[in-house]
Amino acid sequence: MAAYQVRSVAAYVAVLLSLLPRGRIWPRDPGSTLATVARGLAPTAQRLDERGAALLVDAFPKSAVELLPEWERTVGLPDPCSGLAPTLQQRQAQVVARLIAVGGQSIPYFVSVAAALGYEIEIEEFAPARAGAFSAGDPLYGEAWAHAWRVHAPGATVTYFVAGGSSAGEPLAAWGNEVLECVLSRIKPAHTNLIFAYGS
DSSP states (O other), X not given: XXXXXXXXXXXXXXXXXXXXXOSTTSOOXXXXXXXXXXXXXXXXXXXXXXXXXXXXXXXXXXXXXXXXXXXXXXXXXXXGGGOSSOOHHHHHHHHHHHHHOOOOOSHHHHHHHHHHHTOOOEEEEOOOOOTTTOOTTSOOOOGGGGGEEEEEEOSOOEEEOOTTTSOTTOOSEEEOSHHHXXXXXXXXXXXXXXXXXXXX
C-alpha cells in the first residue's frame, strides 16, 4: 500500500481555483481577488490534510504517537507492569501486547505475549517423576513441580533508540526484564509457579 501523500499549499490553491464556476466573473489569473482568497484558504486545507495523514498513523497502536495516551487509557495502561519510564517503543509494544492478549494457557500464547512486548523467550515445563515415564539421568522432580514452568530469556533485552520511532529525551538504549516478569506473572494461571531464568 502506497504511503498517503499530503498535497502542497500550491496544489490546494490550484484545486480551489479549479472548483470555481466558469465565466467572466470568475477569473483564475494569479493577481485576481479569487486567487488571493484561494491562497488564503489553501494553508488551512493543507494543514487539515496533514492532520488527516497523522490520524492514519495514529489509528494503529504500533505506530501511534499523538493518540498513544488514548490507546493506553483504552487498555488500562499505564499500570504497575509498565516500568518506571518506558520509552515510546516500549509503550507502543505494551498497548499491542494488551490488545492481542486475549487469554490462554498454552506455550505459544505466552511466547506471543512476550514477543509483542519485545522479548524472545522459551518455556520449559516440568513433570513429576513417574514410573514407566522416568529414565536414568532424568531430573527427579516431586509433585510440587507438576504446576511449575520456567521462562528462559536473554540476560538483557535491549530496546535501542530509533530515529522516527523514539521521541526526544529518551535514552539511547533501555534494558531490563521487569516488564516481562510483571506481565507474565499477572497473566499466568493462578495455580502455577513461574520461574525466570536469564542468559541460559
